Amino acid sequence: MDARGALTVANLGVLDYDAALAMQSEMLAARIDGRVGDTMLMMEHPHVFTLGRGADEGFIVSNTKTVPVRRVSRGGQVTYHGPGQLIGYPILKLEGRDRDVTKYLRCLETAMIDALAKFGIDAGRREKMTGVWVGGRKIASIGIGIRRWTTWHGFALNVSTDLSYFDSIVPCGIEGCRMTSVCEITNRAVSVREFAETMRESFARVFNYDEIILAGASTPELMASDG
Known part of the structure; x- marks a missing residue:
């Protein structure tokens, strides 16, 4: 990636998927209009299955735990x-x-690979395949959207995830795909917050930012942090 300036990062804790999508939409519009700089929203969600544009609902093979389902404007399957x-x-x-979708996807993967190496x-x-x-097991998935060459949606990396929820779907539409997590592989307790700190550093390095700005957990604070 070409040299970039500052990246604003907000760790939002656990945030409902619909609220996160609304925040993304607002930040996306602000980035397109030039009202904010580049931003990374980091969080966890309560249980939810999401389907990308054109994803096959048949890849939700059971939903006995009555997990909410959302169809959204990212790429990818369930x-x-x-x-x-x-x-x-x-x-x-x-x-x-940097107006290259494949290059962007590969950089996302590299950032996660580098962060995982630290553990x-x-x-x-x-x-x-993307991710x-x-x-033989998948630890992170990617599903992105791009509007006017501005990115949104993103990646999901299993840290201490309850992997049994993946049994209800065909992850990413890949038959036979089995998922894993940081905790399963390392056999030790790792928190999402701990991993997020490493991930933001790896992301900034791969995407060639020269500064990370830590922002508050609300849209007004994010807007203010960028100008």
């Missing part, structure tokens, strides 16, 4: 979000040579 999972929604303006996890990619894998 995924699960829930407690113990780090969600990252980068709202970035892609400019110049002793040897993660990588799988050919012709991050550890051996």
Whole structure:
């Protein structure tokens, strides 16, 4: 990625999916209009299944736990979000040579791979697939949206996630896909907040930001932090 200025990062704790989507929409419009700079929203969600644009509802094979379902304007198939999972929604303006969707996806993967390495996890990619894998299991999923070359939606990385919820779906529409988590691999307690601190540093390094600004957990505070 070309050199960039400051990245504002807000750790929002546990936030309802619908509220997070509304915040994303507001921040996306503000970034497109130039009222804010590049921003990363980091959080956890209560239990929810999300379907991307054109995703097949048949990939929700059962829903005995009555998890809410949302269809949204990201790419990709079905995924699960829930407690113990780090969600990252980068709202970035892609400019110049960085107006390349594939390059953006690969950079997201690299940032997660680098963060996982800090916890002793040897993660990588799988050919012709998006996301991050550890051996034969998937640890992180990506589903993005881009409007006027400004990104939204993002990634979900399993830290201490209850993986049994993935049994109700075909994750990312990949038959036979099995999920894993940081805690399952390392066999130790790792909090989402702890991992988020490492993730924001890896993200800033891969995306070539020269400064991280930590913002408050509300839209007005985020707006103020960028100008």
